[in-house]
Amino acid sequence: HLAAADATGVQQYDPAHDTNAAHRLELLGDLRRAIGADDQIILHYQPKIDLVTGRPAGVEALVRWNHPVKGRMAPDTFIPMAESTSLIRPLTDHVLQIAARQARQWQQGGTPIPVAVNLSTRCLLDPHFADHVFDLLQRTGLPVELLELEVTESMVMADPDRALAVLRALHDGGIRLSVDDFGTGHSSMTYLQRLPVQELKIDRSFVQQMTDVDGDAVLVRTAITLGHNLGLSVVAEGIEDEETAAALRELGCDIAQGYHFARPMPADEFDRWLAGTAVQPPVRC
Ligand code: C2E
Ligand code: MG
Ligand code: MG
Ligand code: MG
Numbered sequence: 001h002l003a004a005a006d007a008t009g010v011q012q013y014d015p016a017h018d019t020n021a022a023h024r025l026e027l028l029g030d031l032r033r034a035i036g037a038d039d040q041i042i043l044h045y046q047p048k049i050d051l052v053t054g055r056p057a058g059v060e061a062l063v064r065w066n067h068p069v070k071g072r073m074a075p076d077t078f079i080p081m082a083e084s085t086s087l088i089r090p091l092t093d094h095v096l097q098i099a100a101r102q103a104r105q106w107q108q109g110g111t112p113i114p115v116a117v118n119l120s121t122r123c124l125l126d127p128h129f130a131d132h133v134f135d136l137l138q139r140t141g142l143p144v145e146l147l148e149l150e151v152t153e154s155m156v157m158a159d160p161d162r163a164l165a166v167l168r169a170l171h172d173g174g175i176r177l178s179v180d181d182f183g184t185g186h187s188s189m190t191y192l193q194r195l196p197v198q199e200l201k202i203d204r205s206f207v208q209q210m211t212d213v214d215g216d217a218v219l220v221r222t223a224i225t226l227g228h229n230l231g232l233s234v235v236a237e238g239i240e241d242e243e244t245a246a247a248l249r250e251l252g253c254d255i256a257q258g259y260h261f262a263r264p265m266p267a268d269e270f271d272r273w274l275a276g277t278a279v280q281p282p283v284r285c
Contacts, residue, residue, distance in 0.1 A: 024081065027078070027081065028081065028082075028085060028087060030067060030068075031065070031078060031081075031082060031087060031091070032087060032090075034065060034067070035087075035090050035091055035094050039066070040065060040066050040067065040068070041063060041064075041065055041066075041091070041094055041095070041098070042063075042064050042065075042066060042098075042266065043061045043062065043063055043064070043095065043098050043099060043102065043267070044061075044062050044064055044264035044265055044266055045059040045060070045061055045062070045102075045115070045264060045265060045266075045267060045270045046059060046060050046062060046257060046262060046263065046264035046265070047059050047257070047261060047262045047270070047273070048060060048116075048235060048255050048256070048257045049255060049256050049257070049261045049262075050254070050255055051245070051248060051249045051253055051254060051255060051256050052254070055277070056113065056274065056277065057114075057255050058113055058114035058115065058116060058148060059113055059114075059115055059116070059270065060115075060116045060118075060150070060257065060264075061095065061098075061099040061102075061115055061116065061117050061118075062075065062118075062264045063075050063079070063091075063095050063118075065078055079091075079120075082120075083120050083121065083122070086122070088120045088122050089120075089122055089123070089126070092117075092119065092120055092122075092123055093132070093136075095117060095118075096117055096133065096136055097136060097140075099115045099117045099147070100115075100136055100137065100140040100142045100147060101140055102115065102267055103115040103142050103146045103147065104140045104141055104142045104146075105267075107142065107143070107146060111274065112143075112146060113146070114145065114146050114147070114148050114176065115146065115147060115148065116148035116149070116150050116178060117147070117148070117149055117150065118150045118180065119149050119150065119151050119155065120155065121154075121155045121158045123166070124151065124155050124156065124158070124159070124162065124163035124166045124167065125158070125159055125162055125163070125166075126166070127162070127165065127166065129166050129169075129170075130166055130169035130170045130173060131169075133147070133149075133170060133173075133175065134173055144173060144174040144175055145174065145176065147175060147176075148175070148176040148177070148178055148199075149170060149175055149176070149177055149178065150177075150178045150179075150180040150201070151163075151167070151177065151178070151179065151180065151197075152179065152180050152181050152184075152185065153179060153181075153182070153185055153186070153187050153188065153191065153192065154185040154186065156191055156195065157185075157186060157188065157191065160191060164194065164195070167195060167196055167197075168196055171196035171197075172196075176198050176199065177195070177196060177197040177198060177199070178197060178198070178199035178200070178201055178235070179192070179195065179197050179199065179200050179201060180201050181201065181203045181237075182200050182201055182202050182203055182223060182227075183202060183203045183205070183206050183219060183223060184203045184205065192226075192230070193230060197232065198232060198233060199232055199233045199234075199235060199255075200223065200226075200227035200230075200232045200233070200234050200235065201234075201235040201236075201237055201257075202220055202223045202224070202234065202235065202236050202237060202253075203237060203238075204236075204237040204238020204258070205238075206219045206220050206223070207220060207236045207237060207238045207239060207244065207248070207258075208238050208240065208244070210244060210247060210248075211241075211243050211244055211247055217247070220236070220248070220251065220253075221251050224251050224252060224253050228252070233254045233255060234253050234254050234255070235253075235254065235255040235256070235257060236248050236253050236255070236256050236257070236258075237257050237258065238257070238258050238259075239256045239257065239258030239259075239260045239261065240258055240259050240260050241260055242260065244258075244260070245258075245260055245261075
């Protein structure tokens with residue numbers, strides 16, 4: 001069940017358009033084996049740019065699956081499926097391990113850059129999740145300040161009391177937490193204030209239209225003010241042009257992530273990108 005070729009000409013399998021239950025089951029089996037293999041699940045890293053200095057403030061780890069037959073699969077084509085089963089936990093643990101090892105490698109190579117990993121609802125429902133993360137840090141030797149975890153408000157709202165307990169344990173252990181996709185889903189001001197987070201990421205659906213749809217500029221401005229009033233660092237996602245970057249800078253947004261600055265890339269490509277930004281002037285500040 002192959003969908004249209006993407007921009008790179010690679011055929012992509014799209015389970016969202018595959019209603020065949022047997023295919024889904026087969027794919028779940030493939031994913032389970034992929035987690036055990038070590039060349040199928042890979043991470044790409046997208047820089048988060050400090051809008052004041054133009055320098056990378058961190059990277060977000062984004063998972064990709066190189067399926068042996070179906071080819072490269074984007075997270076939206078298998079994360080929701082994994083989330084509907086218990087498979088999301090081993091997958092998240094696997095991603096955390098790759099990200100932590102990579103971050104440790106960068107740190108040892110003289111580039112201590114924080115790496116952010118996306119969590120899922122099931123992590124926040126597991127009272128042992130924080131201990132699991134601290135074990136991982138200990139095993140990899142990664143300092144706690146170099147791992148960041150992204151959660152969405154809907155993940156918290158699935159079971160606020162349990163989620164808050166897990167988030168507090170992570171926070172108390174020194175892990176930086178971020179609210180992803182802010183502005184989508186049901187957002188609760190009450191919970192946002194109670195979340196022990198340091199960062200707010202404004203969803204790209206608002207950011208991408210802020211320069212032409214009036215309402216979205218208002219929402220972005222409001223989100224930045226809200227984040228700052230709560231003492232949070234504010235990140236805008238999905239910046240694709242300089243006009244949007246300039247507008248965000250004007251509004252006092254702290255950090256930007258988007259194709260305009262850099263696409264998600266494999267670790268070795270990120271190394272080259274970083275070496276390039278070091279000799280160039282800061283990104284158009
Ligand atoms: P997210 O966490 O909000 O990640 C940002 C997504 O926006 C990424 O898509 C990134 O490639 C994309 N993006 C960044 N800049 C731009 C831009 O300028 N324009 C556009 N159009 N897109 C941009 P990606 O890598 O396909 O990931 C999609 C979602 O899949 C992520 O959204 C996240 O929710 C989920 N995801 C990715 N990796 C993981 C993972 O390891 N675990 C879990 N649980 N979810 C993951
Ligand atoms: Mg994210
Ligand atoms: Mg997001
Ligand atoms: Mg997301």
